[in-house]
Amino acid sequence: MKSTKILSMILAVCMLLSVCVLSAAAAEEAVDNAPDASEPEQAEDLADTGAVSGAWTFSNFAADNCTADEKAILTKALEGFGGISLDPRDVIATQVVAGTNYAFLCMATPIVPDAVSHWAVVTVFAATDGSVQLVGTVDIDPADVKVKNDSADAETGAWSSAAKQTGAPLPTAVFDALNSGDGMDFVSIAVLGTQPVSGTNYRILCYGTTVTAQPKTDLYVVDVYENIQGTAEVTSVAKFDLEAYIAAPKPVEEETEASTEAATEAGEKSPKTGGSSASALAILLVILAAAGACVSVYTITKKRG
Numbered sequence: 001m002k003s004t005k006i007l008s009m010i011l012a013v014c015m016l017l018s019v020c021v022l023s024a025a026a027a028e029e030a031v032d033n034a035p036d037a038s039e040p041e042q043a044e045d046l047a048d049t050g051a052v053s054g055a056w057t058f059s060n061f062a063a064d065n066c067t068a069d070e071k072a073i074l075t076k077a078l079e080g081f082g083g084i085s086l087d088p089r090d091v092i093a094t095q096v097v098a099g100t101n102y103a104f105l106c107m108a109t110p111i112v113p114d115a116v117s118h119w120a121v122v123t124v125f126a127a128t129d130g131s132v133q134l135v136g137t138v139d140i141d142p143a144d145v146k147v148k149n150d151s152a153d154a155e156t157g158a159w160s161s162a163a164k165q166t167g168a169p170l171p172t173a174v175f176d177a178l179n180s181g182d183g184m185d186f187v188s189i190a191v192l193g194t195q196p197v198s199g200t201n202y203r204i205l206c207y208g209t210t211v212t213a214q215p216k217t218d219l220y221v222v223d224v225y226e227n228i229q230g231t232a233e234v235t236s237v238a239k240f241d242l243e244a245y246i247a248a249p250k251p252v253e254e255e256t257e258a259s260t261e262a263a264t265e266a267g268e269k270s271p272k273t274g275g276s277s278a279s280a281l282a283i284l285l286v287i288l289a290a291a292g293a294c295v296s297v298y299t300i301t302k303k304r305g
Contacts, residue, residue, distance in 0.1 A: 054196035056143040056203065058118050060107065062190035065090040065164040074104055077124040077134040085109045086122055086137070090189050092205070092219060093159040093242055099127040101135070103159065103246050105190060105205070108139070119192055121245035136247025142193025142203055145221050146245065147238035159242055163187050163207035163217045173232035174202050174224050180234065185209045186222060199227040205240060 066074075066088045074088050087107040095101040101123060108120040119142070123135040168188040170178065178186050186206040195201040201223060208220040219240035226232040 056141075056193040056195045056201075058116065058142065059191040059194045059202075060117065061168045061170060061188075062089040062105075062107065063164065063166050063168045063188065065166055065189075066104070070102065070104075073102065073126050073132055074106075074122065074124055077132045081134060083111060085111055086120070088122075090164065092121070092189060093161045093246075095159045097125075099125060101125050101159070101246075103242065106137075108137070119190060121242075123247040138245045138247060140192055140245065145192060145203065145205075146241040147221055148241040148243075149239070159246065161207060161217055161219050163209050164189075168204070170202075170204075171226065171232075173226050173230050174204075177224050177226075177232035177234050178204065178206070178222060181211075182234075183211050184220075184237070185211060186220065189219075192221070197225075199225060201225050201235075208237075 070091050071088055088104045090105045091102050092105045093103040104122040106120050106122050107117055109115050109117040119140040120137050122137045125133045125135055168190050186208050189205045192203045192205050204222045206220045206222050207217055209215050209217045221238050221240050223236040224232050225235050
């Protein structure tokens with residue numbers, strides 16, 4: 001009788017522990033799955049949605065500055081690439097490496113019925129042996145063009161731009177406003193988008209060259225407003241953030257390191273890690289409790305028999 005009471009107490013303790021462990025596991029999983037208060041939520045897109053004014057839309061005003069050789073490089077890189085038509089309009093920047101990287105500004109049109117075109121920067125690598133590789137494409141959202149600090153200096157080996165002579169066709173008033181002086185000569189590459197307001201806003205990608213003793217050329221995004229009377233003025237000027245649009249393959253070492261870090265971070269944040277251990281312990285306790293119950297039943301049955 002005494003042994004039966006002891007076994008019953010062991011059974012009760014095991015059941016109680018299993019319930020506690022399962023509760024702790026559930027609580028831990030809930031905490032792991034909860035948003036991290038130390039990491040702020042992603043900010044909402046503050047780009048102009050056109051709620052008050054019209055939305056920014058694609059514009060096909062563009063120069064055609066690609067040479068035959070440049071077009072041939074892109075055509076070769078696009079062999080086997082389908083689903084979208086890429087019409088090159090300019091090589092907006094180049095980078096000399098073990099060969100040359102090209103940043104093509106292309107009019108991208110999906111090959112589907114009623115397709116809507118958009119602008120994209122297409123990065124192509126041309127090796128010294130004549131081989132070419134399509135590195136990647138990045139779309140340009142005319143409502144949210146990435147710009148950078150005007151004081152940012154180009155680094156050694158960075159991408160460089162050379163102003164072309166032929167600019168994108170523009171309305172006369174917009175062209176005059178763009179070439180109004182103010183210490184900078186602009187050559188329009190493409191109108192990235194237009195926005196109807198009480199008149200029209202034009203967002204233009206340009207080559208900008210400083211009017212100084214040592215001229216310097218860079219890529220700029222210039223906004224020009226033309227009112228309904230046909231008068232235009234420049235409303236903003238900012239450097240185009242080319243680095244946000246070019247695509248470049250990562251070295252193998254960096255990819256391996258990044259994959260390792262990502263796996264480690266995923267392992268640290270995985271809600272299953274702690275929960276699985278706790279669940280296994282709970283299952284073990286339940287098994288022990290069941291075994292204790294079987295022993296208790298057997299002992300009681302044997303005594304009665």
